Amino acid sequence: MKVKVKLLRRLLDDYVMSSAEFARDMEVDASEVEKMLDGESVDAVTVKKLVAYLGPVEAKRLIDRSVSTVTTAAAVTTAAAAVALGKGRGDGI
Numbered sequence: 046m047k048v049k050v051k052l053l054r055r056l057l058d059d060y061v062m063s064s065a066e067f068a069r070d071m072e073v074d075a076s077e078v079e080k081m082l083d084g085e086s087v088d089a090v091t092v093k094k095l096v097a098y099l100g101p102v103e104a105k106r107l108i109d110r111s112v113s114t115v116t117t118a119a120a121v122t123t124a125a126a127a128v129a130l131g132k133g134r135g136d137g138i
Contacts, residue, residue: 046091048107049109071095073090
């Protein structure tokens with residue numbers, strides 16, 4: 046999955062948050078956030094953590110669906126369901 050880099054950068058700027066802080070809060074390695082910021086794909090585990098952290102609505106807005114795959118859609122759906130069931134944070138920033 047890839048994210049819309051400009052939107053992710055704007056989100057980090059709006060919340061005065063470094064990529065390292067975002068990675069820590071999402072509970073992923075900093076290299077995963079750097080991949081997103083560089084326009085590279087990240088794995089399903091990172092996608093799930095992004096959805097759990099931001100909530101499904103905000104995460105869906107960041108996902109670049111023009112290049113994302115069916116696997117990514119399934120990961121987002123699964124993560125959104127986990128948040129809805131109280132198994133993810135989904136509290137956003």
